[in-house]
Amino acid sequence: MNAIIHRSKYRDEQTEGILRLYDGERPVFSCVTLELGWKDNTPNISCIPKGIYRATSRISEKYGKHYRVLQSDGSEVPGRDYILIHIGNFKSDIRGCMLVGQTHTDLNADGYLDVTASGLTLNRLLELAPDGFDFEITGEH
Numbered sequence: 001m002n003a004i005i006h007r008s009k010y011r012d013e014q015t016e017g018i019l020r021l022y023d024g025e026r027p028v029f030s031c032v033t034l035e036l037g038w039k040d041n042t043p044n045i046s047c048i049p050k051g052i053y054r055a056t057s058r059i060s061e062k063y064g065k066h067y068r069v070l071q072s073d074g075s076e077v078p079g080r081d082y083i084l085i086h087i088g089n090f091k092s093d094i095r096g097c098m099l100v101g102q103t104h105t106d107l108n109a110d111g112y113l114d115v116t117a118s119g120l121t122l123n124r125l126l127e128l129a130p131d132g133f134d135f136e137i138t139g140e141h
Helices: 118-128
Strands: 002-010 014-023 026-036 051-060 064-071 083-086 098-101 132-138
Touching: 002 026, 014 118, 014 132, 026 118, 064 118, 098 118
Parallel strands: 002 132, 083 098
Antiparallel strands: 002 014, 014 026, 026 098, 051 064, 051 132, 064 083
């Protein structure tokens, strides 16, 4: 499995995108993403740089089953560690990681878009790519 995450909107506080998962050339799943804004790849406060990565599945007490983001060679993203793709709805749920969801909408009326159905979305992604997937982040950063 492979995916493209296209970041479609950058704001100072957050970055919105779309993840499209492919089985070879065939698209099999699509969802939205939410990350923090670009802060020069600073841990815990920035989205990660555009590039090619690998999402590997893992389990933790806090998030249950989710993905860890590594470089394609299996090493940590330079200057970062334990970047995750996990459940959450709001930018306040993110510390340098990525949330997935069904749609972008302002759930808490704070003027920022959040993600809906994050748990269901992540579970579907894990069903389709239980061992992980390679992906490329495209966009400005």
